[in-house]
Amino acid sequence: MPGSEIALSPEESHHLLRVLRACPGDALRVFGDGREFAASLVRSQRGIATVALEPRLEPPPPPRVALWPAVPFLKGGRTEFLVEKLTEMGVAGIIAYSAARDVARPGQDKAQRLQRVVLSASKQCERADLPALVIAPTLAAALGAAPGTAHRVVLIERSESQRLGEVAAILATPASPHPAIVFATGPEGGFDPAELEACGPFAAASLGPRILRADTAPLVAAAVILHAYGEF
Amino acid sequence: MPGSEIALSPEESHHLLRVLRACPGDALRVFGDGREFAASLVRSQRGIATVALEPRLEPPPPPRVALWPAVPFLKGGRTEFLVEKLTEMGVAGIIAYSAARDVARPGQDKAQRLQRVVLSASKQCERADLPALVIAPTLAAALGAAPGTAHRVVLIERSESQRLGEVAAILATPASPHPAIVFATGPEGGFDPAELEACGPFAAASLGPRILRADTAPLVAAAVILHAYGEF
Numbered sequence: 001m002p003g004s005e006i007a008l009s010p011e012e013s014h015h016l017l018r019v020l021r022a023c024p025g026d027a028l029r030v031f032g033d034g035r036e037f038a039a040s041l042v043r044s045q046r047g048i049a050t051v052a053l054e055p056r057l058e059p060p061p062p063p064r065v066a067l068w069p070a071v072p073f074l075k076g077g078r079t080e081f082l083v084e085k086l087t088e089m090g091v092a093g094i095i096a097y098s099a100a101r102d103v104a105r106p107g108q109d110k111a112q113r114l115q116r117v118v119l120s121a122s123k124q125c126e127r128a129d130l131p132a133l134v135i136a137p138t139l140a141a142a143l144g145a146a147p148g149t150a151h152r153v154v155l156i157e158r159s160e161s162q163r164l165g166e167v168a169a170i171l172a173t174p175a176s177p178h179p180a181i182v183f184a185t186g187p188e189g190g191f192d193p194a195e196l197e198a199c200g201p202f203a204a205a206s207l208g209p210r211i212l213r214a215d216t217a218p219l220v221a222a223a224v225i226l227h228a229y230g231e232f
Numbered sequence: 233m234p235g236s237e238i239a240l241s242p243e244e245s246h247h248l249l250r251v252l253r254a255c256p257g258d259a260l261r262v263f264g265d266g267r268e269f270a271a272s273l274v275r276s277q278r279g280i281a282t283v284a285l286e287p288r289l290e291p292p293p294p295p296r297v298a299l300w301p302a303v304p305f306l307k308g309g310r311t312e313f314l315v316e317k318l319t320e321m322g323v324a325g326i327i328a329y330s331a332a333r334d335v336a337r338p339g340q341d342k343a344q345r346l347q348r349v350v351l352s353a354s355k356q357c358e359r360a361d362l363p364a365l366v367i368a369p370t371l372a373a374a375l376g377a378a379p380g381t382a383h384r385v386v387l388i389e390r391s392e393s394q395r396l397g398e399v400a401a402i403l404a405t406p407a408s409p410h411p412a413i414v415f416a417t418g419p420e421g422g423f424d425p426a427e428l429e430a431c432g433p434f435a436a437a438s439l440g441p442r443i444l445r446a447d448t449a450p451l452v453a454a455a456v457i458l459h460a461y462g463e464f
Contacts, residue, residue, distance in 0.1 A: 060440070060441030060442050061441070084445075084448075085445075085448050085451070088442060088443075088444050088445060088448050089442070089444070089448070089452065090440075090442050124443065124445060125442040125443045125444065125445075126442065126443055127442055163462070163464060164464055165459050165462065165463075165464045207464050208292070208322075208463050208464050209292030209293065210292050210320060210321070210322050210357040210358065210359055211320075211356065211357045211358055212320050212321070212357065213316075213317075213320060213356060213357075216316075216317050216320050216321070219317070219451050219452075219455070220321065220451075220455045220464055221464075223451070223452045223455035223456060223459070224455060224456075224459045224464045227397050227455070227456045227459055227460075228459075230395070230397065231397075231440050232395060232396055232397045232439050232440050232452055232453075232456045
């Protein structure tokens with residue numbers, strides 16, 4: 001029905017044209033099928049109003065990849081900030097974990113606070129689905145909190161690892177069967193070697209020669225991966 | 233000289249081994265050629281210490297593209313936040329402009345405050361050069377503040393424009409002669425049509441179906457373009 005033109009009944013036409021004094025081009029809201037549509041008055045002929053229904057604004061489809069960033073708890077509201085930005089970008093889930101170094105231990109109400117950020121950011125960017133929010137006690141638990149099929153990537157600064165951009169380009173090729181990716185970034189003090197060893201297998205990746213802050217790296221990494229999947 | 237092993241003089245060896253009681257593997261700082269090098273003690277034999285000089289840490293090279301984000305002044309410290317993140321990512325210059333809508337008018341000391349953010353972020357990410365910082369009164373002036381050869385891109389939400397990822401991929405192909413790009417993002421209220429008309433020619437681009445906040449879009453756009461040039 002959206003996208004089409006419809007003629008209103010004589011009663012509705014009278015109300016629209018005589019009572020509301022609508023002119024061609026005026027924006028309207030019409031109800032039908034139990035739903036509301038945006039519409040505009042196209043013309044009136046012999047007392048009958050014809051309106052054009054505009055396509056319903058559908059929420060944006062989810063990205064081609066289910067992306068699960070795992071980010072450390074950071075001080076100064078920066079965890080909230082990351083959750084907001086990652087939600088807007090369209091990630092499938094966000095995992096906040098307690099890092100071995102530089103730990104900002106989450107308070108009792110942290111999960112609820114973050115959930116509120118998820119909700120308001122989802123509304124703001126008009127996404128229909130809320131990203132999942134997971135609180136994990138360790139990096140290993142964080143990587144394990146993503147779907148079992150997810151490709152696991154850990155971003156390690158100053159490493160000689162392959163660039164994340166190259167890793168993402170390979171994963172995003174149509175032949176590559178990885179519909180889900182979980183990536184982890186570290187705290188300001190970096191990962192603890194034992195923390196990494198406890199994780200099991202993962203692909204290490206680098207974000208290039210510049211050292212990004214702990215609240216910058218997850219944003220860049222998410223943008224790079226989603227871009228590789230054609231999202232931006 | 234860096235990367236090589238050198239034997240210290242008997243006097244220096246005595247000082248290191250007997251006075252400082254250094255053991256093989258210990259990290260040292262050695263001075264030579266008027267410069268300071270990181271080094272480590274490799275071994276001591278017959279009172280002579282041999283140290284290995286570590287490669288000097290060179291600052292990261294600049295990205296292949298000179299990227300100039302033009303961002304509106306935003307409230308609540310979000311301009312500072314953007315300047316910090318964009319500096320870390322490696323942009324060539326940052327242009328902060330007063331948007332026609334939703335204007336957060338910069339105070340007297342805004343330029344100095346932003347310059348301090350540029351400095352601290354440059355140190356943090358170990359880049360050798362500071363990005364240029366330009367304050368522009370309008371969007372048109374902002375686009376004009378980048379090098380004259382820069383390719384001009386304006387990110388417009390809800391537009392049917394080409395995706396920024398596609399634009400960036402074309403610009404980053406080796407045959408494409410655009411070593412500089414200036415891109416502009418708008419304020420929360422979006423661009424004013426007259427503001428866009430005053431800009432002269434530019435390529436319009438979209439960041440996809442999700443509506444990104446005014447302090448999210450510049451970060452995603454910068455990450456996408458720098459990624460297209462192989463930076464991440």
